[in-house]
Amino acid sequence: MEKLTYEESYELVKEEIRKALTSSPRIINEYLTHLSVSQGKMIRAVSVLICAQDSEGKINPDAVYGAAAIEIIHLASLVHDDVIDNADLRRGKETLQKKYGKRTAVICGDYLLSLALKMAAAIPNRKEYADIDLPDYISRLCLGELLQHINNKNLNLTVFEYIKIISGKTAALFEASFLTGAILGGYSPAEVKKYRKIGNYAGLIFQLQDDCLDFDKTIEQAKKPVQSDYEQGVITLPLIHALERLPDFKKKAIDDGIARADINQAVEKAGGLDYTKQVIGRYYKKAERYINKLDVTEEKRDRVAAIVKKATGMKVEL
Numbered sequence: 001m002e003k004l005t006y007e008e009s010y011e012l013v014k015e016e017i018r019k020a021l022t023s024s025p026r027i028i029n030e031y032l033t034h035l036s037v038s039q040g041k042m043i044r045a046v047s048v049l050i051c052a053q054d055s056e057g058k059i060n061p062d063a064v065y066g067a068a069a070i071e072i073i074h075l076a077s078l079v080h081d082d083v084i085d086n087a088d089l090r091r092g093k094e095t096l097q098k099k100y101g102k103r104t105a106v107i108c109g110d111y112l113l114s115l116a117l118k119m120a121a122a123i124p125n126r127k128e129y130a131d132i133d134l135p136d137y138i139s140r141l142c143l144g145e146l147l148q149h150i151n152n153k154n155l156n157l158t159v160f161e162y163i164k165i166i167s168g169k170t171a172a173l174f175e176a177s178f179l180t181g182a183i184l185g186g187y188s189p190a191e192v193k194k195y196r197k198i199g200n201y202a203g204l205i206f207q208l209q210d211d212c213l214d215f216d217k218t219i220e221q222a223k224k225p226v227q228s229d230y231e232q233g234v235i236t237l238p239l240i241h242a243l244e245r246l247p248d249f250k251k252k253a254i255d256d257g258i259a260r261a262d263i264n265q266a267v268e269k270a271g272g273l274d275y276t277k278q279v280i281g282r283y284y285k286k287a288e289r290y291i292n293k294l295d296v297t298e299e300k301r302d303r304v305a306a307i308v309k310k311a312t313g314m315k316v317e318l
């Protein structure tokens with residue numbers, strides 16, 4: 001089959017997702033059409049496509065299904081995440097759980113997962129891509145989310161445990177995206193390993209950046225709830241840093257509980273956001289080492305680097 005340009009494949013991914021969401025049975029159609037994927041950044045799908053590009057920038061058409069499947073897995077996880085986090089807003093719109101209730105949202109999340117699996121099964125030459133183990137990545141996603149839940153309100157959470165949580169809940173699917181792209185792009189196992197590493201760092205960076213948003217952005221900027229992680233019992237790196245740096249604050253938090261204003265003040269005093277940005281910088285450097293080792297054109301290397309930059313929150317065109 002003839003290869004596609006990036007623009008062609010990007011449009012096809014959007015079309016495949018739109019078709020999957022809008023052609024479901026009538027009973028579930030209203031809920032799924034409420035979910036607008038195109039208002040999201042589609043950074044995972046874009047990662048698949050960019051990683052799949054060959055030396056001429058062309059893409060194996062099978063990558064369209066891989067990208068769409070991963071984006072729908074992500075969507076399923078967000079629908080469930082909004083139930084868990086009791087969130088009202090996602091991508092600037094009312095969440096499914098707010099509009100239709102938690103029961104409906106849980107079922108829709110499950111249904112979306114079935115759509116993603118169907119999409120992956122539709123990859124025409126899927127037997128050639130046996131190394132793309134999407135179910136294993138979904139398992140890691142669930143285990144990361146569960147570990148976060150087990151540590152709900154745990155003010156003794158260590159940086160190590162936190163990184164383990166975000167490695168599962170976010171970095172796993174980024175890694176899956178980079179790996180899927182590289183395998184569908186026909187790269188050698190040694191090259192695929194580099195993409196996988198870069199994807200993992202991109203995911204860690206993306207979640208660290210997202211965790212900063214909760215402290216330093218408005219609801220209009222984030223298009224989702226802010227100042228809400230701690231209220232849901234989710235302890236993130238800026239706060240872990242403050243708890244480690246300020247023993248009196250930690251003691252008060254454990255003994256008497258803490259109000260939002262106290263958290264913001266402590267994070268500010270301890271430099272929790274600066275510290276988190278430094279960690280992002282360190283992961284960026286690690287990713288860069290692998291990007292520089294990719295056996296590709298300069299142009300493709302820049303494109304892969306742009307995804308990681310985007311994950312840091314930089315405004316880059318992909």
Ligand code: FPP
Pocket residue numbers: 073074076077078080081084085087109110113138141142145169170210224
């Ligand atoms: C968003 O994090 C949530 C995730 C990255 C993963 C959620 C995973 C699950 C709910 C497990 C179930 C998975 C499937 C495939 C059905 P966040 O709450 O920190 O970020 P937010 O601010 O975007 O809500």
Ligand code: MG
Pocket residue numbers: 081084085
């Ligand atoms: Mg969550």
Ligand code: MG
Pocket residue numbers: 081082085087
């Ligand atoms: Mg959430």
